[in-house]
Amino acid sequence: MRPLPGILKGLITTARTALRPTHTAEYPDVAPELPPRSRGVIALLEENCTSCMLCARECPDWCIYIDSHKETIPATTEGGRDRQRNVLDRFAIDFSLCMYCGICIEVCPFDALHWSPQFEYAEVDLLDLLHEKDRLGGWMASVPPPPALDEKAAEPAEIAAANRPARGAGLAGGAGGAGGSGPRMPRTVRPRAAGSPRPDAGSPPPDAGSPPPDAGEASP
Amino acid sequence: MSLLEAALRAASVLAAFLVLPLLVGQAEHKVMAHMQGRLGPMYAGGFHGWAQLVADGVKFVQKEDITPRAADRWVFRLAPAVALIPYLLAMATIPIHPGVAAVDVPGSLVLVLAATSVGALGTLMAGWASANKYALLGGLRAAAQLVSYELPIVLALASIAMAGGSLSLMALTQAWSPWWLLWQLPGGLVFLVAACAELQRPPFDMPVADAELVMGAWTEYTGLRFAFFLLAEYAGIVVMSLLFAVLWLGGWHGPFEGTLGWLWTLLKGFGVAVLVIWVRVAWPRLREDQLQRLAWLWLVPIALAQLLLTGAGVVMGW
Numbered sequence: 001m002r003p004l005p006g007i008l009k010g011l012i013t014t015a016r017t018a019l020r021p022t023h024t025a026e027y028p029d030v031a032p033e034l035p036p037r038s039r040g041v042i043a044l045l046e047e048n049c050t051s052c053m054l055c056a057r058e059c060p061d062w063c064i065y066i067d068s069h070k071e072t073i074p075a076t077t078e079g080g081r082d083r084q085r086n087v088l089d090r091f092a093i094d095f096s097l098c099m100y101c102g103i104c105i106e107v108c109p110f111d112a113l114h115w116s117p118q119f120e121y122a123e124v125d126l127l128d129l130l131h132e133k134d135r136l137g138g139w140m141a142s143v144p145p146p147p148a149l150d151e152k153a154a155e156p157a158e159i160a161a162a163n164r165p166a167r168g169a170g171l172a173g174g175a176g177g178a179g180g181s182g183p184r185m186p187r188t189v190r191p192r193a194a195g196s197p198r199p200d201a202g203s204p205p206p207d208a209g210s211p212p213p214d215a216g217e218a219s220p
Numbered sequence: 221m222s223l224l225e226a227a228l229r230a231a232s233v234l235a236a237f238l239v240l241p242l243l244v245g246q247a248e249h250k251v252m253a254h255m256q257g258r259l260g261p262m263y264a265g266g267f268h269g270w271a272q273l274v275a276d277g278v279k280f281v282q283k284e285d286i287t288p289r290a291a292d293r294w295v296f297r298l299a300p301a302v303a304l305i306p307y308l309l310a311m312a313t314i315p316i317h318p319g320v321a322a323v324d325v326p327g328s329l330v331l332v333l334a335a336t337s338v339g340a341l342g343t344l345m346a347g348w349a350s351a352n353k354y355a356l357l358g359g360l361r362a363a364a365q366l367v368s369y370e371l372p373i374v375l376a377l378a379s380i381a382m383a384g385g386s387l388s389l390m391a392l393t394q395a396w397s398p399w400w401l402l403w404q405l406p407g408g409l410v411f412l413v414a415a416c417a418e419l420q421r422p423p424f425d426m427p428v429a430d431a432e433l434v435m436g437a438w439t440e441y442t443g444l445r446f447a448f449f450l451l452a453e454y455a456g457i458v459v460m461s462l463l464f465a466v467l468w469l470g471g472w473h474g475p476f477e478g479t480l481g482w483l484w485t486l487l488k489g490f491g492v493a494v495l496v497i498w499v500r501v502a503w504p505r506l507r508e509d510q511l512q513r514l515a516w517l518w519l520v521p522i523a524l525a526q527l528l529l530t531g532a533g534v535v536m537g538w
């Protein structure tokens with residue numbers, strides 16, 4: 001008679017549940033309350049995408065298709081170098097293969113992919129689950145705003161960098177000589193030719209005061 | 221009995237046979253759902269999904285009827301009928317009111333017993349004829365289970381027959397007195413457990429065991445034939461519940477038994493059916509060895525003790 005208490009407990013539990021109101025969410029009639037980070041569908045913010053292919057490479061199912069080509073942007077200044085830019089031709093995710101692991105979203109360095117909580121995109125034909133660029137872009141509208149930062153959290157890197165007091169203002173050769181306001185220009189580090197005097201070793205460099213050498217000014 | 225009356229009675233049993241299992245099935249949908257904190261089917265038919273089983277039936281009819289090439293053709297095709305028809309026969313003999321039974325035969329208790337045992341043969345035939353190892357395993361398990369649980373049922377019914385001094389269900393129910401509720405209680409419990417097992421319902425559904433045996437003996441069945449097996453299960457619940465209500469709970473005995481007696485029988489039977497459903501929801505499936513243990517170490521001894529008690533009672537004239 002050892003199992004008797006358990007048997008009675010089972011009966012009592014089920015009877016009690018039957019007498020309580022049910023907690024069924026009647027889904028098609030009542031919209032479900034989804035948690036903020038639900039993984040419904042992946043949205044693409046096309047402007048941010050650089051076609052770097054990181055997402056496609058990391059996707060365990062290889063269900064991301066990216067085609068891109070390079071376009072040349074002519075130099076803006078006289079004698080400057082032409083630049084090249086990736087242009088996205090096709091970006092598609094096959095949701096019949098996707099396992100919603102979220103790796104693509106994690107690895108995207110440019111915040112071009114986002115989770116949208118929309119999940120009602122079932123199709124009759126499997127092939128229709130291949131969402132092309134425009135459809136993926138359309139999901140962007142339903143992406144919730146990112147959650148606010150924690151109060152005590154460190155500032156985002158770009159804001160911290162912008163607010164940092166200018167360093168080395170007034171020093172010879174200092175690139176931040178423009179009064180310390182505004183973002184500092186990054187200092188270009190280039191290899192010194194052997195034997196030449198160190199530029200910051202007391203005597204001012206020959207081009208002190210002139211704007212820092214840019215890529216346009218080719219070194220000899 | 222004139223020909224017309226015979227036809228009328230046959231038709232009424234057929235109607236009951238088609239309606240009552242659906243009623244039990246729908247009750248199972250709903251009771252089970254609420255016991256699990258769900259709602260159950262809500263759409264078919266409008267009001268709380270009352271037409272769900274009818275819709276299921278329509279769906280089953282549409283499906284293809286497949287007989288595997290390696291199957292033992294005739295045995296395979298006959299199995300659902302063998303499972304289903306005996307319950308129709310059994311239902312015909314169960315009295316729901318004095319004088320209201322489709323056929324009132326003197327030895328109806330034996331007839332019901334024989335019919336319900338034949339029903340189990342359907343599972344065996346299905347398991348053997350399907351040419352499928354899951355079905356075969358299910359069939360073997362069913363055989364083991366039916367052999368074990370046939371005995372407690374027979375013993376429990378024998379005790380009732382002794383107490384009432386008859387083999388006719390009608391006479392037994394007329395002999396019933398409220399005192400039987402206590403006197404025949406152990407036998408009644410044995411009968412309930414064994415009936416559940418005989419119907420291969422959870423927690424005694426090893427022959428089907430859909431998680432490990434892919435629906436056991438019914439693995440190869442499709443469409444209407446599969447539906448017949450399901451219907452046989454529900455018809456079996458109806459038969460067993462009515463039997464319990466008639467023999468242990470006193471059938472039509474109750475207030476206004478002269479006019480509303482049939483309602484009492486049906487209500488009691490429905491109550492027992494809900495109990496069978498409740499048991500299904502509350503308890504996990506037994507393991508094969510536990511099943512055999514329960515039958516041989518608990519049910520059979522208790523049934524024998526009940527038989528002893530009943531014998532003593534009859535001799536002493538309680």
Ligand code: SF4
Binds near residue numbers: 058064093102
């Ligand atoms: S969620 Fe995972 S599986 Fe889906 S596209 Fe992204 S990386 Fe691939």
Ligand code: SF4
Binds near residue numbers: 053113
């Ligand atoms: S990782 Fe981001 S930026 Fe790179 S291709 Fe994928 S979506 Fe575009």
